[in-house]
Amino acid sequence: xxxxxxxxxxxxxxxxxxxxxxxxxxxxxxxxxxxxxxxxxxxxxxxxxxxxxxxxxxxxxxxxxxxxxxxxxxxxxxxxxxxxxxxxxxxxxxxxxxxxxxxxxxxxxxxxxxxxxxxxxxxxxxxxxxxxxxxxxxxxxxxxxxxxxxxxxxxxxxxxxxxxxxxxxxxxxxxxxxxxxxxxxxxxxxxxxxxxxxxxxxxxxxxxxxxxxxxxxxxxxxxxxxxxxxxxxxxxxxxxxxxxxxxxxxxxxxxxxxxxxxxxxxxxxxxxxxxxxxxxxx
Amino acid sequence: xxxxxxxxxxxxxxxxxxxxxxxxxxxxxxxxxxxxxxxxxxxxxxxxxxxxxxxxxxxxxxxxxxxxxxxxxxxxxxxxxxxxxxxxxxxxxxxxxxxxxxxxxxxxxxxxxxxxxxxxxxxxxxxxxxxxxxxxxxxxxxxxxxxxxxxxxxxxxxxxxxxxxxxxxxxxxxxxxxxxxxxxxxxxxxxxxxxxx
Numbered sequence: 001x002x003x004x005x006x007x008x009x010x011x012x013x014x015x016x017x018x019x020x021x022x023x024x025x026x027x028x029x030x031x032x033x034x035x036x037x038x039x040x041x042x043x044x045x046x047x048x049x050x051x052x053x054x055x056x057x058x059x060x061x062x063x064x065x066x067x068x069x070x071x072x073x074x075x076x077x078x079x080x081x082x083x084x085x086x087x088x089x090x091x092x093x094x095x096x097x098x099x100x101x102x103x104x105x106x107x108x109x110x111x112x113x114x115x116x117x118x119x120x121x122x123x124x125x126x127x128x129x130x131x132x133x134x135x136x137x138x139x140x141x142x143x144x145x146x147x148x149x150x151x152x153x154x155x156x157x158x159x160x161x162x163x164x165x166x167x168x169x170x171x172x173x174x175x176x177x178x179x180x181x182x183x184x185x186x187x188x189x190x191x192x193x194x195x196x197x198x199x200x201x202x203x204x205x206x207x208x209x210x211x212x213x214x215x216x217x218x219x220x221x222x223x224x225x226x227x228x229x230x231x232x233x234x235x236x237x238x239x240x241x242x243x244x245x246x247x248x249x250x251x252x253x254x255x256x257x258x259x260x261x262x263x264x265x266x267x268x269x270x271x272x273x274x275x276x277x278x279x280x281x282x
Numbered sequence: 283x284x285x286x287x288x289x290x291x292x293x294x295x296x297x298x299x300x301x302x303x304x305x306x307x308x309x310x311x312x313x314x315x316x317x318x319x320x321x322x323x324x325x326x327x328x329x330x331x332x333x334x335x336x337x338x339x340x341x342x343x344x345x346x347x348x349x350x351x352x353x354x355x356x357x358x359x360x361x362x363x364x365x366x367x368x369x370x371x372x373x374x375x376x377x378x379x380x381x382x383x384x385x386x387x388x389x390x391x392x393x394x395x396x397x398x399x400x401x402x403x404x405x406x407x408x409x410x411x412x413x414x415x416x417x418x419x420x421x422x423x424x425x426x427x428x429x430x431x432x433x434x435x436x437x438x439x440x441x442x443x444x445x446x447x448x449x450x451x452x453x454x455x456x457x458x459x460x461x462x463x464x465x466x467x468x469x470x471x472x473x474x475x476x477x478x479x
Binding site for chain 1: 310311313314317321322325326329335338339342343346347350409412413416420431434435436453456457460461464466467470
């Protein structure tokens, strides 16, 4: 038996939590080990003595202190709650969505102003060959570009929040915000395509087609617009989509347009437009 | 119907975990019930670790303060007592650190002073003497060894729970208990021999 095994069995024995199998194992070992036997005897006495050590009762003051502490804690929590409720109602009264929207536009204004100033300054110093000034201008330009990138990122976040709003006018604003973006990422494209295919308001969908038409360099946008043809039931949106397909010379849309023609309730004006589109694209 | 049955359940029957989850949810009054259930056990733990009643009362208070402070960390998955002793151990460690910083040498002297002197009558040298000697030996035992003996011998924690607290296996807990007990025996013998001289 190794030392650790022996220690484990001893502890089990002394605590009275030993199984008959383990006890037999320990007994067999101790029968051949006198030192172990005397250790067991001594530890058993010590262990029993430990049971005689008594602990005094805590004073009543301990209990009183605890309940005082509990009351103080409750009081402090209530005060914090009151403060946070006041802050929340103040925040709610601000109509934060409108605030975020206005803030984004305000920043656009400031940056456009800043850019204008920069270009004026740049034109005025164009003839100047001084390298130091040129370097300074480069730094300023890099700074402006950084600010623009930050603003664009903020604009994207505002757009993604507003596009989920219940109010159609807020969603319309969200779609319009994309006109300020130099480019769009996957999140924006997906949000716009979802709006195009699922939004209940025709104006929002129509504006979304226009917004997406700015970003047709993205294959995902092109494919999304083709797929949207089959999903639209508003004649205005259908015509807008056909126009885009013609502009883009998107031959892959022919099949989708042919399918659209098969629709029983297709508006006559749309039908003419689609036929014209197919002719052009074939 | 079910709600009515739930409401009729006496507070005493609510599990420790159920009470602590209520505290976590903001019903901090329920901590009072947990205090009533465990203040003596915790006092016993600290008293055996520090040998000082006043200090132990303060440390018990600290444990319940930490329960309020860290109530968000209580998940209700393990046993409440395991979480409670986890906090108690940390309170104990912090207490010892503070004492060391302040230059205190534990409360060992208190026990050594209580050892019977030579003028004691022979009758007084029986069980009472042995207990005092054992208390003095416990006070001399390194804190981690004393702690594992206290948790297993007095606080009634299962090996598995101690293993969870100390981040080791049940087997390792049993080995450590045996080693702590063997060390205690050596210290006890040494004190006994010094006294006999």
